[in-house]
Amino acid sequence: MGKPDNDGDLSHSLYTPELLRACQRLPKIELHAHLNGSVRPQTIKDILDERSRAGEALPVTEQELADITVGGERSLRDCFRLFDVIHAVTTTHAAISRIAAEVVRDFAADRVVYLELRTTPKARPEYGMTKESYTQAVLDGIDAALAQLRAAPPRAASQQQLLPADAPAAAAVALSPAAAGSTASAEPGRQAGAGAGAGGQGAGEVASPSHAQMVAASEGVVLSPRAAPSHASAAGVDVAASVSSGTSAAAAAGAGAKGPGTMAESGPGEDVITVKLLLSIDRREDAAAALETVQLAARLQSRGVVGVDLSGNPYVGAWSQWEGALGAARAAGLRVTLHAGEVVAPQEVAAMLAWRPERLGHCCCLDAELAAQLKSSAIPLELCLTSNVLTQSVPSYPEHHFAELYAAGHPVVLCTDDSGVFGTTLSREYAIAAAAFKLPVSALHELARQAVEYTFASAAEKERLRRLVARELAELE
Numbered sequence: 001m002g003k004p005d006n007d008g009d010l011s012h013s014l015y016t017p018e019l020l021r022a023c024q025r026l027p028k029i030e031l032h033a034h035l036n037g038s039v040r041p042q043t044i045k046d047i048l049d050e051r052s053r054a055g056e057a058l059p060v061t062e063q064e065l066a067d068i069t070v071g072g073e074r075s076l077r078d079c080f081r082l083f084d085v086i087h088a089v090t091t092t093h094a095a096i097s098r099i100a101a102e103v104v105r106d107f108a109a110d111r112v113v114y115l116e117l118r119t120t121p122k123a124r125p126e127y128g129m130t131k132e133s134y135t136q137a138v139l140d141g142i143d144a145a146l147a148q149l150r151a152a153p154p155r156a157a158s159q160q161q162l163l164p165a166d167a168p169a170a171a172a173v174a175l176s177p178a179a180a181g182s183t184a185s186a187e188p189g190r191q192a193g194a195g196a197g198a199g200g201q202g203a204g205e206v207a208s209p210s211h212a213q214m215v216a217a218s219e220g221v222v223l224s225p226r227a228a229p230s231h232a233s234a235a236g237v238d239v240a241a242s243v244s245s246g247t248s249a250a251a252a253a254g255a256g257a258k259g260p261g262t263m264a265e266s267g268p269g270e271d272v273i274t275v276k277l278l279l280s281i282d283r284r285e286d287a288a289a290a291l292e293t294v295q296l297a298a299r300l301q302s303r304g305v306v307g308v309d310l311s312g313n314p315y316v317g318a319w320s321q322w323e324g325a326l327g328a329a330r331a332a333g334l335r336v337t338l339h340a341g342e343v344v345a346p347q348e349v350a351a352m353l354a355w356r357p358e359r360l361g362h363c364c365c366l367d368a369e370l371a372a373q374l375k376s377s378a379i380p381l382e383l384c385l386t387s388n389v390l391t392q393s394v395p396s397y398p399e400h401h402f403a404e405l406y407a408a409g410h411p412v413v414l415c416t417d418d419s420g421v422f423g424t425t426l427s428r429e430y431a432i433a434a435a436a437f438k439l440p441v442s443a444l445h446e447l448a449r450q451a452v453e454y455t456f457a458s459a460a461e462k463e464r465l466r467r468l469v470a471r472e473l474a475e476l477e
């Protein structure tokens with residue numbers, strides 16, 4: 001599991017640092033990101049260190065830890081074993097809040113202006129955790145990150161600077177799979193203090209390197225210290241937080257954002273990241289457990305839960321198990337997205353298409369008939385290039401079905417899936433798409449623009465996002 005390979009080099013050779021930088025400047029929409037799959041590898045290490053210092057027996061072996069931190073190509077089956085390892089580490093509400101806060105800040109740092117994060121509520125009585133308390137911890141972490149981002153000084157998009165590739169890499173950290181097996185780490189140890197109400201910060205939020213940092217380091221791109229918070233130290237500059245203040249973080253105090261999903265109606269110049277939450281049903285869950293998740297999602301709509309996802313090991317479970325719960329989600333006004341066709345499963349994909357979810361994820365392994373049905377359905381598709389290549393669901397970037405669907409005009413949105421596990425960022429996914437499918441800058445802009453239409457945001461929020469994305473793109477044109 002997790003054998004280092006040269007995929008990082010492969011994608012590296014696909015795009016230039018300049019292209020990556022251009023993609024980092026785009027205002028982007030992320031619609032398919034799993035919380036625990038987006039965890040910073042360093043955070044897993046930190047949590048283990050804390051538990052070790054507390055004298056606890058560690059739940060993972062050295063090898064399993066290396067699998068998380070090194071990355072690289074792994075089969076889908078290995079991927080799901082890796083998620084079990086991550087879940088074995090992230091057993092406290094504090095850890096869950098911390099991860100949620102870091103993930104929000106990482107996406108903001110990557111200039112994501114709207115994030116639909118998804119996670120599987122977990123009932124773990126042995127840790128005093130219910131599905132509800134788990135989800136509250138996630139929401140608390142999101143709130144804490146938003147509070148911190150609101151407190152950061154607003155910066156116009158045009159002020160954000162990326163230093164040239166040959167600038168000194170003061171903040172460079174190499175934990176990335178894109179660095180092909182490098183284990184070097186800057187071991188940043190600064191306490192970042194994520195702001196009021198941070199459930200996860202009680203344990204001390206260490207400025208572990210974000211995916212943006214890792215990708216930037218591997219590309220020789222240095223995120224500008226100019227954007228760093230004034231308290232950042234040379235030894236551990238939290239570039240994630242710093243760049244976020246230059247992207248969507250200008251949720252100026254008083255913008256009125258009240259938590260995830262309550263992005264304020266802000267005026268010109270006030271750029272905020274909006275975060276919504278989807279609750280995932282794990283394919284290992286039976287009908288009753290799936291319904292519990294749906295009911296929880298329905299209760300938490302006022303806190304920014306907008307939908308339900310079906311995900312998990314595609315070799316496990318059957319569609320009939322969850323259809324009832326998904327129907328209840330729909331009846332409660334929740335939107336539904338389904339992982340479909342990550343492996344060959346024609347009957348299931350046909351049933352999913354017939355059910356007509358609001359969005360689908362992946363759809364890698366469709367035969368010609370199903371592919372035609374997908375196209376005629378016009379159901380927007382979340383596509384995760386690196387995830388699909390690394391898990392061998394598709395043979396290579398240029399052969400990814402993005403090309404065919406995009407050419408056919410099918411609605412598609414680029415997403416990261418599991419930025420921690422696959423060592424990627426949304427900017428990097430845009431750069432890979434641009435290079436692999438020879439997309440001009442104007443096409444990237446259009447992809448970013450169109451993504452707004454596929455969000456589960458309300459009509460008013462979509463309108464606001466359209467304006468925000470248009471304004472930021474206009475600054476780049």
Ligand code: 6MZ
Nearest residue numbers: 034035036037083118119120311312313339
């Ligand atoms: C299907 C996936 C996935 O929910 O604990 N997950 N499900 N296909 C994928 N492609 C690689 N990647 C992640 O995040 C981790 C969980 O998300 C789902 C799996 O159920 C995994 O356990 P949360 O936050």
